[in-house]
Amino acid sequence: MNVFETHSDEETIELGRRIAETLPRRAVVLLIGNLGAGKTTLAKGIISGLGAAEPDEVSSPTFTLIHEYGPASSGARVYHIDLYRLDRAEQVATLGLDEIFDRDAVVLIEWGERFPQLLPAERVEIRLETVGAEDRRIEVTGRGVSTNSAALE
Template identity: 40%
Template sequence: MEFIYKEEDLSNIVKQLIEKSNSKTLAFYAPMGAGKTTLIKAFIKELGSKDNVSSPTFGLVNEYALENGELLAYHFDFYRLEDEVEAMDMGIDDYLTSDSWIFMEWPEKIPNLIPKDVQEITIEILDESTRRLKLS
């Protein structure tokens, strides 16, 4: 599945991605500034959370909940990791075995730890405001 989109199209695209995805674990592959966090923000909103979404670059993981307090998703940013041992030390296995949505930015930093059922999303920058997204 492939989309060419602008930011104002995200709500519609995310609805389709949620419908078509065969996993709640999503790995986002894209260069810096491509809109990974913006896309994840649209996912969180569409899934029903009102939480403020930001990149967890320094904390490595953010949690998002529904209004009733139920955990909705974990959002990882592995950009600053030096190696997979750091992910293991933070307890990545416990997160990945939860029933929550999992959003992973920079999953290429932990290639041996990514679950087999992951849904890959690749974002390519076409121009300043246009992106190509591929779901595989």
């Protein structure tokens, strides 16, 4: 487990870029925290660090549920998913997450912890907590995933 504190959006994006370097090519990453904790902001950094899009090109998938980034041909693909608006596991099932988890991609999920039975056991969990107006505590834990966490130290 690695714990960080950031003091601005920019610092959170930069931390996301560093976390991106620790991820295997294929990974499911849960972004866990309250509204406004910085899940989408951190996703901007991770997606940018993976070379799939610039931070400005990343928007919240709250209404669209799934955004996909990366070149159409090959290279880094990233899925950014937000399950906030879904209440029931049957609704989530229609998204075909298993098929997405099988792809060679990094899959970032906001509010995924609400549907634990639909998630792979091997995953990275990132918990974000608001500790001040612009201060966030961010904890990164690999569960059964070999992250290159040395890159964060």
